[in-house]
Amino acid sequence: MRVAFVSMFTPDHRDTPAFRRARRVAEGLAARGHVVIWLGAKWWEGEIDRFEHEGVDYRALTEAPAAGTFRSKLPFALRKADPEVVHAVNVPPAHVATAKTAGRLLRTPVVVDWWERDPEIGSRKQYRKAASKPDAVFTPSETVRTAVREFGAAAEDVTVVPNGIDFDLVREAPVDDGVDVVYARHLDGDANVGTFLLGLAELRDRDWTAAVVGDGPARGDAERTARDLRIDDRVTFLGDLSPEEFVPLMKGAHAFAQTATYEPFATNLLWGLACGCVGIVEYQAGSSAHELVEGLDRGRLVTSPQELADEIVASGELETMAVNEGFAGFDHDAILDEYETHYEAVVADQGLF
Structure with missing residues (x-):
């Protein structure tokens, strides 16, 4: 054609x-x-x-x-x-x-x-x-x-x-089990990383590590928030990564958190779900992210940092997965x-x- x-x-x-x-x-x-x-x-x-x-x-x-x-x-x-x-x-x-x-x-x-x-x-x-x-x-x-x-x-x-997404990459990439929870998005005014960090702060008494993937004008504020919440020693800001770099990280994580207030399509969440993460999505009227997890066994919808924290804990009780073939159609x-x-x-x- x-x-x-x-x-x-x-x-x-x-x-x-x-x-x-x-x-x-x-x-x-x-x-x-x-x-x-x-x-x-x-x-x-x-x-x-x-x-x-x-x-x-x-x-x-x-x-x-x-x-x-x-x-x-x-x-x-x-x-x-x-x-x-x-x-x-x-x-x-x-x-x-x-x-x-x-x-x-x-x-x-x-x-x-x-x-x-x-x-x-x-x-x-x-x-x-x-x-x-x-x-x-x-x-x-x-x-x-x-x-x-x-x-x-x-x-x-x-x-x-x-x-x-490149599902062959998901299947073939190695597993990097360096972190438990991942957030990934361009860090602009709609990223709403603060909600993610507040949820993590609710879990100070537990053993976990997290990574924020992405860069942008809101990164400095997010890093300051992590310091103010005294969780900066367990949250790593990795900047922009290629799929070849972040897929192994997601394959080793238990959960992917999506809190952005605006998202026509949550591509990074899709990567996380395909890599076996439990997708924890804060419902936002301007975001389509909830569409990827509604009715999904390994998907959760939340409305507050406390609910986000609870679901992060619950995700650790589910079977570990590195590839979710249910997303091969993407x-x-x-x-x-x-x-x-x-x-x-x-x-x-x-x-x-």
């Missing part, structure tokens, strides 16, 4: 989960033999306006991100790319409407991968158009699916396609299968009219 990705930004411009997800899918499809063209802003050095990387044909519509110019050139670039399906990222949202208009003229279906609304890029009106214009919308979770429907998308047009290959299936469906629907 010939697929055109429409995203002015790549992770080289804005390193966010949305653009990392788009690149991962594009490269995965290319590795399967699909023709994948990425229409975006230039992110490489040199004078050339096309650049192939990991099987993806990147075509620069602009020298640098410039929303208006990009939008004006997009219809012509799509016509030249001649795709069977257009896969657009929802940020900036105005590009989705332009892609859909071009797709209608070219009789090409347009799907949108929607991670979140970025309030700094695009108005609410533009996001409403982005939600209602495409042939299909993919979201990483039911929480985001609900948000997209509130922007006007029809229920039957929105499908959950979760983030994936492997990257399985997620690519879902994308391919949905592409085929929208292409088939397009042929009916």
Whole structure:
């Protein structure tokens, strides 16, 4: 299949989960033999306006991100790319409407991968158009699916396609039993590491060790909180780690704690669950993390630091696991299968009219 990705930004411009997800899918499809063209802003050095990387044909519509110019050139670039399906990222949202208009003229279906609304890029009106214009919308979770429907998308047009992980890595990585409890996330204003640390502080009289994986502007405050709670001798702040580095740690831990107030999809929690951790999730209205543990034997929902502490203790009574095969369906290959299936469906629907 010939697929055109429409995203002015790549992770080289804005390193966010949305653009990392788009690149991962594009490269995965290319590795399967699909023709994948990425229409975006230039992110490489040199004078050339096309650049192939990991099987993806990147075509620069602009020298640098410039929303208006990009939008004006997009219809012509799509016509030249001649795709069977257009896969657009929802940020900036105005590009989705332009892609859909071009797709209608070219009789090409347009799907949108929607991670979140970025309030700094695009108005609410533009996001409403982005939600209602495409042939299909993919979201990483039911929480985001609900948000997209509130922007006007029809229920039957929105499908959950979760983030994936490398399950072969989970199976093959060694076990590092250096810590009992793990927290992992980008440490920004939504990380809410304080709740995790308060829960650990309730367990001062018990023998445990914990690790915080991740970096960001809230790291300094978190480290100070650990010192103020007098648990800094048992909590290690490890900074950013690659999957190859943090998977062994999770395979050796008993529990993974998720307390962030905002999470379109809790990918790090998924890693922890796949590595056999008991997932302890503090329910937050702005987070989808609870979706991964609801109804799960090795999952717990809590609402306070004290409940978090209680569940950490209880997790130590459960059987130790290093791999939970129940999450094999989240492997990257399985997620690519879902994308391919949905592409085929929208292409088939397009042929009916």
